[in-house]
Amino acid sequence: MIELMHPQALWLLLLIPLLMVLRSVEASHWKRHKKGFFHSKTYPRIVHVKPVRRKLIHFLEYTGLILCILALSGPGVGTEIREVQREGVDILIALDLSQSMSAADVKPSRLERAKLEIVKMFSVLKGDRVGLVGFAGVAHLQCPLTLDHRAARMLLDVMDVSLLPVQGSTIADAVAVSVGAFPEKDEKHKVLILISDGEDHEKQIEEAVNLAVSKGVIIYTLGVGTLEGAPIPVYKNNQLVDYKRDKSGKVIITQLNEDALWQMAHATGGEYLRLTDVENPLLQIYDEISKLEKKAFQTHEYGHFKQLFQIFLGLGLGLFLVSGLIPENGKRNDADTSM
Known part of the structure; x- marks a missing residue:
């Protein structure tokens, strides 16, 4: 390497x-x-x-x-592969990729600001494994749990509102896919950080919470957006051409909906934060995660780099x-x- x-x-x-x-x-x-x-x-x-x-x-x-x-x-090349033992927690980050995350009531947009906060958290990760889930009308495992934080960062860079073919917002599916990505044998050391503006078109939050509790998953939620809301931009060839409208032609205003996010966090022993109320919110959440009991991971990495x-x-x-x-x-x- x-x-x-x-x-x-x-x-x-x-x-x-x-x-x-x-x-x-x-x-x-x-x-x-x-x-x-x-x-x-x-x-x-x-x-x-x-x-x-x-x-x-x-x-x-x-x-x-x-x-x-x-x-x-x-430049240097690793001359041998060695086994390394690390201690940490399994952390999955579920990121909302619905069109409402393009709204600019949080600069530069809800999605870009959320990704910036994730990058900040990646920079302080220690021995924790991290994974990524993107969700809109469907949920998709973008990055399985890994100790390779640089690879996760690269996969985060390509996550945007055009990544998933079906639009909408199904928080319950995001929770289900995330829970399924954790090792089945572990009854703890599992954390889901769900980042969304809270708009949920399916309303199956209670089922999602019960699933997470049954699998020992703690959910932390981060609300992105404002209560006043903002229109959803429509782009063509990277140029703003209009805002999303309803059937009557009225511009749709998307607002932060905190009810579902608060419910999931408190029912699973986690915490809900509003992005605009806290400086470096994911770093604050990671501080809380760092207090949880850790488990040992076996991994391999290159050592003795020859210059x-x-x-x-x-x-x-x-x-x-x-x-x-x-x-x-x-x-x-x-x-x-x-x-």
């Missing part, structure tokens, strides 16, 4: 297209101005630039720069040296000299 110690150094790769643009502008500038100093037939006799050589030199320089930047990122930056740096500097040894100008032919 390859790992980068300083992945932020890869941003320097953006310098390469910038350098290419600057060189192109400089070449165009020189071509325009050389006409004022040389006759069109005189310049080629003075400077014999070989286009193929120039392209080769630039290729070597760009490749050398890429390799040097990769060296700065600190490879020397190889990339050596190759990069070598290419710079070779590019400097290649002459850009070719020899003039005798026929050209006699003209």
Whole structure:
């Protein structure tokens, strides 16, 4: 497994297209101005630039720069796999992906703000396994329980209101899919964090609560939105074209509905928080989860990383040296000299 110690150094790769643009502008500038100093037939006799050589030199320089930047990122490769024991809790996050989560009464939108709070929580996770469930008209297990928090973060990034084919909001289905994703043999160490604006079109909350209680799942809920509400935007080609309307043509206002969220949390021994009332609400919920009894997980990870930056740096500097040894100008032919 390859790992980068300083992945932020890869941003320097953006310098390469910038350098290419600057060189192109400089070449165009020189071509325009050389006409004022040389006759069109005189310049080629003075400077014999070989286009193929120039392209080769630039290729070597760009490749050398890429390799040097990769060296700065600190690449390393794991030389062995070792077994590691961790302690934590199984945490599933059920995220509402219904269209009402596009409302902007919470900036930049309900969904984007919820995802930001999840990312904050991911950054402080310790030995806990985490999974993701998306729900709208149906519920879907987006990420099974895993200790690979970076993989979960990547799967979170693609979760939006277009992910699921059926719209609506079925909180009960989200609970059922989440409960089914926990290991059957465990009677505790199971937590579900359900994030939603509370709109539920199926009204089967009581059944969902009973299922969670029977399986030993504690539910924490986070309400996203405001009691005043906001219209649901309609986008086409990433452009706002209208707001969702009812059959009479009136703009629909979606409001935070806290009843179901509060009911689930308190019936299962969890807690309900309103996102707009608390700073870093998921971090507060995680503090409570951290007080629960933990279980041991067996996992495997790569260890003893061998650093490879020397190889990339050596190759990069070598290419710079070779590019400097290649002459850009070719020899003039005798026929050209006699003209």
